[in-house]
Amino acid sequence: xxxxxxxxxxxxxxxxxxxxxxxxxxxxxxxxxxxxxxxxxxxxxxxxxxxxxxxxxxxxxxxxxxxxxxxxxxxxxxxxxxxxxxxxxxxxxxxxxxxxxxxxxxxxxxxxxxxxxxxxxxxxxxxxxxxxxxxxxxxxxxxxxxxxxxxxxxxxxxxxxxxxxxxxxxxxxxxxxxxxxxxxxxxxxxxxxxxxxxxxxxxxxxxxxxxxxxxxxxxxxxxxxxxxxxxxxxxxxxxxxxxxxxxxxxxxxxxxxxxxxxxxxxxxxxxxxxxxxxxx
Numbered sequence: 001x002x003x004x005x006x007x008x009x010x011x012x013x014x015x016x017x018x019x020x021x022x023x024x025x026x027x028x029x030x031x032x033x034x035x036x037x038x039x040x041x042x043x044x045x046x047x048x049x050x051x052x053x054x055x056x057x058x059x060x061x062x063x064x065x066x067x068x069x070x071x072x073x074x075x076x077x078x079x080x081x082x083x084x085x086x087x088x089x090x091x092x093x094x095x096x097x098x099x100x101x102x103x104x105x106x107x108x109x110x111x112x113x114x115x116x117x118x119x120x121x122x123x124x125x126x127x128x129x130x131x132x133x134x135x136x137x138x139x140x141x142x143x144x145x146x147x148x149x150x151x152x153x154x155x156x157x158x159x160x161x162x163x164x165x166x167x168x169x170x171x172x173x174x175x176x177x178x179x180x181x182x183x184x185x186x187x188x189x190x191x192x193x194x195x196x197x198x199x200x201x202x203x204x205x206x207x208x209x210x211x212x213x214x215x216x217x218x219x220x221x222x223x224x225x226x227x228x229x230x231x232x233x234x235x236x237x238x239x240x241x242x243x244x245x246x247x248x249x250x251x252x253x254x255x256x257x258x259x260x261x262x263x264x265x266x267x268x269x270x271x272x273x274x275x276x277x278x279x280x
Contacts, residue, residue, distance in 0.1 A: 002249070004185065007201035008063045010277050019057040020262070022047075022255040022274035024065065024182070028072045028222070029253050035065035045264070049093050050178065050257030052274055056264055064201075069185070069249035074223045076215075076245070080122040082174065084218035094176035094216060098259040100148040100164045100272070101179070103171025107153060111136075112172045125173060126215060126223070130244055133166045133227050139237070144209065146258055146273045159228035160211045160273075164258075166227055167213055176216040180224070181275050182253040183207035184240070207252065209275055212242075214256075 010019050024032050039061035045054040055063075097104050115132045119125050140156045147161030149168040157165070163179055170177045186206045212226040223245055230243030241248045255274035262269050264280075271278065 002069065004067045004069070005201045006063075006065050006067060006203070008204060010057055010061045010063065012057070012060050013279055016279045017058070018264070018280055019061065020264075020269075020271065020274070020278040020280065021055050021057065021063070022181075023053045023055055023063070024067065024252060024254050025053055027253050028070065029180075029182075029247060029251050030070055030249075031068040033066040033068065036063070038062040038064065043264075045262060047255075047260060047262065047274075049260070050255065052255045052257070054255075054262065054274060067252055069251065071249045072224055072247040074221065074245050076123040076126060076217060076223055077219070078121070078123050080218050081120045082122060082125070083120070084122065085174070085176075088216070088218045088220065090176045090216060093257070094178060095171055095174060097171070100146055100258050101167045101171060102149055103168050103173075105149065105168065105172075108149065108168045109172045112169045115169075116173065122175070122218070125175065126170070126225075127244065129166060129169045129173075130225055130227060133162060133169070134231050134234070137162055137165060137227075137231070139228055139231050139235075144276065146211070162228040162231065163211050163213045163225075166225065170215065177213050177225075178216070178256050179211055179258050180214055180253055181211050181255045181258070181273060182209075182251060183275075184210045185250050185252060187250075204276075210251070211273075211275075212247070 026032050039057050041058040043056040047054050115128050138156050142158035147157045149164040152161035152165035167177045214222040214224050217223055224247045226242040229240055232238040258273055260271040
């Protein structure tokens, strides 16, 4: 398995007090080894709603680690139905609307009902809503932040909008899901070769921002969905793999969820997304 040596420099810009960054953790998408925070003044916050580990850096800093990406492939038991969740411990936040995901929106509810009818088989429901998302949306106008589902309803959106839209459809039918946030590792044959000899490290310049989804299944496992990558591949805009139940070994996860409130130095900060470094 390929190892990526990362060296992320985080300068503290003029008139900024600190930097907020969510640390990559071991997950089904990768192993994280030898993570080090090179800073003289920092604070670690355990974000409990989505179980993220956030670092607040108060001076010029550098974060280094080694990532070993893993292929994540899963499936949905064809015997699962909505009633299969009756004995599942679902975190309340998975089904709670926020500024970006809202299964209570009348338009979202109407679309989901139109697509699903009376269907209750979980695999068929998820596949129908996933396929509908690919048909309804068009990839475009990417932004650094996170598009809410309401913007995605206008049909042109980026990976975040694909994810918040699909998550809202799922939530409208009480299917629990969570946003997965991080990066795609850029493909560079020469750099990958040099990396094997520890000649150089990967930086933020070697990463594309990306977001996708996971569904919590009745057995407590997670099922990944990457609709924007599949849409772009079907349109001939990328050769990257991934989509329904399959994520290749080229993703770096920094956080889960969205719409955070972090308390730093006695003050509450509203944070849309824990992805790129946030300067305050």
